[in-house]
Amino acid sequence: MTKLFKKLPNHIAIIMDGNGRWATRRGMPRNYGHREGVNAIERTIDACLKYNIKYCTFFAFSTENWKRNKEEIDGIFELLREYISKNDNIFLDKQVKLKHIGIIEPFPDDLKSCLMDMEKKTEKFDKLTITFALNYGGRDEIVRAVNQLLKSKETDINEKSFSLCLDTQDLPDPDFVIRTSGEQRVSNFMLYQMAYSEFYFPKICWPSFNEKHFVKALKMFEKRKRRYGGV
Numbered sequence: 001m002t003k004l005f006k007k008l009p010n011h012i013a014i015i016m017d018g019n020g021r022w023a024t025r026r027g028m029p030r031n032y033g034h035r036e037g038v039n040a041i042e043r044t045i046d047a048c049l050k051y052n053i054k055y056c057t058f059f060a061f062s063t064e065n066w067k068r069n070k071e072e073i074d075g076i077f078e079l080l081r082e083y084i085s086k087n088d089n090i091f092l093d094k095q096v097k098l099k100h101i102g103i104i105e106p107f108p109d110d111l112k113s114c115l116m117d118m119e120k121k122t123e124k125f126d127k128l129t130i131t132f133a134l135n136y137g138g139r140d141e142i143v144r145a146v147n148q149l150l151k152s153k154e155t156d157i158n159e160k161s162f163s164l165c166l167d168t169q170d171l172p173d174p175d176f177v178i179r180t181s182g183e184q185r186v187s188n189f190m191l192y193q194m195a196y197s198e199f200y201f202p203k204i205c206w207p208s209f210n211e212k213h214f215v216k217a218l219k220m221f222e223k224r225k226r227r228y229g230g231v
Contacts, residue, residue: 004051004215007222011055013174013197014044015189018181018205031075036207038083047214048128049094055129055171057101059189063137080132081111084118091118097125101167102136103144131171138191141167168193176221180206198224 016037023033041058048056061076084098091098098118105112115134145165149157163169173193177186182203186194200220204213 005218005222008051008053008218009175009198009221010053011057011172011174011176012048012053013057013059013177013190013194015059015177015179015187016040016206017179017183019207021181022205022207030072031079033205033207034072034076034079038079040206040209041083043210044214045094045096045128045130047211048130049096050211051214051218053128055131055174057131057133057171057174057190059136059187060132061102061134061136062188063102063135063140064188066135077108077111080134081108081114085114088118088121091122095122095125095127097122097127097129099129099131099171100134101131101141101171102134103140104134106135129171133189136167136189138186138188142192163192166192173197175226176200176217178202178217180204180209196226196228198226 019033019037020030021033022036023030026032044056044058047053060080065073065076090096098115100115100119104115115132145162148165149162154161168190173195174190174197177190177194177197177199179185179187179199179201182201184199184201198221200217202209202213202217
């Protein structure tokens with residue numbers, strides 16, 4: 001399938017926006033949109049495998065999402081718990097590696113347990129790495145990295161030593177960032193890592209995102225000329 005494209009991103013980062021609005025327009029509660037958004041995640045993982053994308057990171061729960069009402073937060077946690085536990089064989093059969101970035105200590109113990117268990121089971125896979133950003137914020141990550149360096153008493157800080165203190169130390173920087181729903185901002189997501197990322201802002205809300213939209217995004221990326229400050 002990769003013959004369709006002359007150039008593909010190695011790492012796609014996705015801001016899954018529009019779940020609540022998608023549900024509200026249909027007269028449904030916001031958590032219905034989050035549930036349908038999980039189906040879009042599954043479609044995207046299958047598309048990544050089909051088109052040989054090696055890394056995909058989903059912004060699943062931000063440090064700012066704690067401001068939402070308890071019912072919505074609990075619903076998101078339940079969806080995460082259900083998705084990870086019920087897709088045990090899918091991750092293993094398709095040899096998809098699962099990771100997370102962010103601080104999951106405040107999450108329910110059973111959710112943390114099933115996440116860490118799946119990460120352990122899939123840690124040797126290298127076909128596709130799926131990362132969920134959970135209780136993650138770019139500014140928080142940078143501050144944590146700075147504090148880690150201060151505690152180490154490191155005096156000669158450079159980009160490499162700083163990057164090794166980030167949650168993404170074993171991930172390549174994203175080549176391509178997709179934010180659905182038409183909003184055009186990064187919302188505190190992977191601020192350091194996006195220095196040279198290409199951006200794409202389709203108007204479609206996340207629950208409707210499918211392989212057709214994924215292929216359109218890849219075609220948009222293929223047209224981009226990445227100069228990295230050169231000419």
